Amino acid sequence: MNIELVLFLVLGLLAVVSALMVVSRKSPIAATMFLVMHFMALGGLYLLLHAQFMAVVQVLVYAGAIMVLVVFVIMLLNLGDEQSLSEKVTKRETSGIALSMLLGGALIFAVTRAVRPHTSDAAAAALNNGTIEAVGKALFTTYVFPFEMISLVLLAAAVGAVVLTKRHLV
Amino acid sequence: MLSLPIEYYLVLSAVIFLIGAVGVITRRNAIIIFMCIELMLNAVNLTLIAFSQYLGNMVGQIMVLMVMTVAAAEAAVGLAIVLALFRNKQTVYLDEVNLLKW
Structure with a gap:
């Protein structure tokens, strides 16, 4: 057992268990806290893949910014626990879970039969691929147009959020 | 490695x-x-980063940055919709919101 496998198993188990907790918790705040844990575990997995910049952005943007927003909204709405979880599972939920299992089976079937892209020189390139220098260089040269376009998406979202929460539109 | x-x-x-x-x-x-x-978005991000690193190609990571930006935009707009919904119907349970259902 090498260290990479051990780390993968620990982080992967943490990610799966916290994801299950997000789906099964009654209280929205508890679900949010488990989601933060899930994002942290995913950040660790990105580090394991040598994508350091992505790991940092994952923790900053997801665990930091987005989850703060979610917690704010939950606190504003003053929600209680969800009741329907204690009742027995409905027909709709059973068929939903069955459909999802079908989807999961298909996904796992597909990915285990995917072509193996792992080559030794690609793995050597991967060591420098995730650094902030490599990502920054790609982002501001080859992919500068999508980078500028995505800022328009953010602007539209910010304007949209303000308009949606405004009480009386002029 | x-x-x-x-x-x-x-x-x-x-x-x-x-x-x-x-x-x-x-x-x-x-x-x-x-x-x-x-x-679900994060699961897709993990796939993109894994492929990006195993293929030695940057595009996957740029794509993840785009997905994260869209997720942030979605968070802002989605939560604004939830707030507006709660103000109008006093509920966030989606089976109680059936205005468009007939």
């Missing part, structure tokens, strides 16, 4: 995506459904 086969990451991300999908289908609380969508 990326000694694990890429299938490990792909299967893990498929499992997380699946858990997110189950959450979206079975839960009623709009905020929890929103969080389950984030779970």
Whole structure:
């Protein structure tokens, strides 16, 4: 057992268990806290893949910014626990879970039969691929147009959020 | 040194995506459904980064940055919609919101 496998198993188990907790918790705040844990575990997995910049952005943007927003909204709405979880599972939920299992089976079937892209020189390139220098260089040269376009998406979202929460539109 | 086969990451991300999908289908609380969508987005991000690193190609990571930006935009607009919904109907349970259903 090498260290990479051990780390993968620990982080992967943490990610799966916290994801299950997000789906099964009654209280929205508890679900949010488990989601933060899930994002942290995913950040660790990105580090394991040598994508350091992505790991940092994952923790900053997801665990930091987005989850703060979610917690704010939950606190504003003053929600209680969800009741329907204690009742027995409905027909709709059973068929939903069955459909999802079908989807999961298909996904796992597909990915285990995917072509193996792992080559030794690609793995050597991967060591420098995730650094902030490599990502920054790609982002501001080859992919500068999508980078500028995505800022328009953010602007539209910010304007949209303000308009949606405004009480009386002029 | 990326000694694990890429299938490990792909299967893990498929499992997380699946858990997110189950959450979206079975839960009623709009905020929890929103969080389950984030779970699914993150599962896809894991796949993209795994492929990016195993192929030695930058495009996957740029794509993940775009997905994260869109997720942030979605968070802002989605939560604004939830707030507006709660102000109008005093509920965030999606089965009680059936204005467009006939």
